[in-house]
Amino acid sequence: MKKLSKDTLVVHGIKTVYTSTMDLVPPIHMTSTFKFKDAEFGSNIFKGTEKGFIYSRMGNPTVSLFQEKMALLEGGEDAIATASGMSAIAAIAMTLARPGDNLVAGTTLYGGTFALFKKHLPLLNIQPRFLTPSEACPISNIEAKIDKNTRFLFIETPANPTLDIFDIKTWVTAAKKYNIALIVDNTFATPYLQNPISLGADMVVHSATKYIGGHGDIVGGVVIGSCKMMALIREEYTNHFGPAMSPFNAWLFLRGLKTLALRMKRHSDSAMKIAQWLESHPKVDRVYYPGLTSHPGNRVAQHQMKKFGGMLAFDLFGGIDAGKKLMDNLKICTLAVSLGDCDTLIQHPASMTHSTYSAEEKKKAGISDGLIRLSVGIEDVDDLIDDLNEGLSFI
Numbered sequence: 001m002k003k004l005s006k007d008t009l010v011v012h013g014i015k016t017v018y019t020s021t022m023d024l025v026p027p028i029h030m031t032s033t034f035k036f037k038d039a040e041f042g043s044n045i046f047k048g049t050e051k052g053f054i055y056s057r058m059g060n061p062t063v064s065l066f067q068e069k070m071a072l073l074e075g076g077e078d079a080i081a082t083a084s085g086m087s088a089i090a091a092i093a094m095t096l097a098r099p100g101d102n103l104v105a106g107t108t109l110y111g112g113t114f115a116l117f118k119k120h121l122p123l124l125n126i127q128p129r130f131l132t133p134s135e136a137c138p139i140s141n142i143e144a145k146i147d148k149n150t151r152f153l154f155i156e157t158p159a160n161p162t163l164d165i166f167d168i169k170t171w172v173t174a175a176k177k178y179n180i181a182l183i184v185d186n187t188f189a190t191p192y193l194q195n196p197i198s199l200g201a202d203m204v205v206h207s208a209t210k211y212i213g214g215h216g217d218i219v220g221g222v223v224i225g226s227c228k229m230m231a232l233i234r235e236e237y238t239n240h241f242g243p244a245m246s247p248f249n250a251w252l253f254l255r256g257l258k259t260l261a262l263r264m265k266r267h268s269d270s271a272m273k274i275a276q277w278l279e280s281h282p283k284v285d286r287v288y289y290p291g292l293t294s295h296p297g298n299r300v301a302q303h304q305m306k307k308f309g310g311m312l313a314f315d316l317f318g319g320i321d322a323g324k325k326l327m328d329n330l331k332i333c334t335l336a337v338s339l340g341d342c343d344t345l346i347q348h349p350a351s352m353t354h355s356t357y358s359a360e361e362k363k364k365a366g367i368s369d370g371l372i373r374l375s376v377g378i379e380d381v382d383d384l385i386d387d388l389n390e391g392l393s394f395i
């Protein structure tokens with residue numbers, strides 16, 4: 001059979017049937033523990049000589065279905081679903097690095113990831129080294145940050161909140177040369193728009209809270225990679241630190257995935273139209289959207305992404321005072337953090353999602369004081385433009 005398109009895979013994609021009633025939509029296995037048919041079987045699954053579920057912190061059929069589908073969509077062998085995106089990132093870092101080790105990451109990251117790398121890992125004597133996209137070119141600059149204690153490379157692309165684009169292939173080349181893992185946070189792009197594993201990345205991580213769920217009602221995360229890596233993360237971290245995804249959330253994530261293709265096309269097309277409109281608005285100083293030819297990462301984004309996603313950011317000439325007036329005078333766009341929902345969300349990274357960066361760190365990461373981030377929803381795009389236009393008239 002010919003290779004199925006992503007549009008088909010998001011709807012189908014998993015073949016496992018767990019019930020004799022042949023449900024179209026798999027039921028939720030809302031159970032903390034599982035009965036063993038006899039004591040011998042119980043001890044065998046603990047030993048790993050027989051397969052079966054033990055306890056939902058370590059595995060659950062509904063969570064397994066979500067993992068299976070994410071692995072399929074990202075082109076990985078296996079996946080681990082976690083309670084949040086942050087716990088997925090922590091699981092990777094805590095599995096791969098030990099005291100004395102270091103990691104090399106892009107400077108622009110979600111504020112929680114930056115805080116984990118910059119504040120918490122150093123408490124365990126694991127040090128981060130950062131590079132902006134322009135510093136990461138040529139590749140020798142990435143290599144200059146790598147030494148014998150570097151355990152992994154980590155990039156977000158497009159990056160939160162400036163939509164910086166990192167060239168995945170360049171980072172893959174550096175990772176392979178030094179035999180270390182490259183992890184890509186694919187939250188903004190989703191497996192529908194970008195597949196880092198097919199470009200050679202070792203692992204992909206998501207805040208599933210965002211586009212995977214897609215409706216702003218659940219928190220979760222997922223890591224995708226080889227069976228060997230996933231077994232290691234389970235053994236070293238998730239089984240014992242316990243950031244398990246609830247089966248109910250896994251069921252909702254599976255439901256969200258069915259419309260991922262439709263949503264990502266709509267988010268991307270609307271974001272492109274809004275970015276172009278904002279770019280020509282007299283009160284807008286600069287627009288950050290990888291689909292615009294004015295974006296420094298546009299050429300690389302064209303190679304590694306199918307479309308450019310639903311996230312954009314902009315600076316107003318009036319700085320943060322103007323930004324506050326805009327955010328306080330919108331009727332459809334909602335003032336809230338998070339992203340990837342059906343609803344359009346607007347927020348101020350410097351004081352909200354990225355307040356974990358110091359003033360100097362923000363400057364280095366290109367997060368200006370007035371930067372406004374917009375997560376474009378699936379409403380009618382002209383209604384969104386009218387709302388933004390009305391909000392801008394208050395400045």
Ligand SMILES: Cc1ncc(COP(=O)(O)O)c(C=O)c1O
Pocket residue numbers: 084085086087110112113156160185187188206207208209219220221338
């Ligand atoms: C790119 C990115 N990665 C990771 C996270 C963390 O995910 P969660 O909030 O699900 O823990 C976020 C959250 O905003 C994010 O934007």
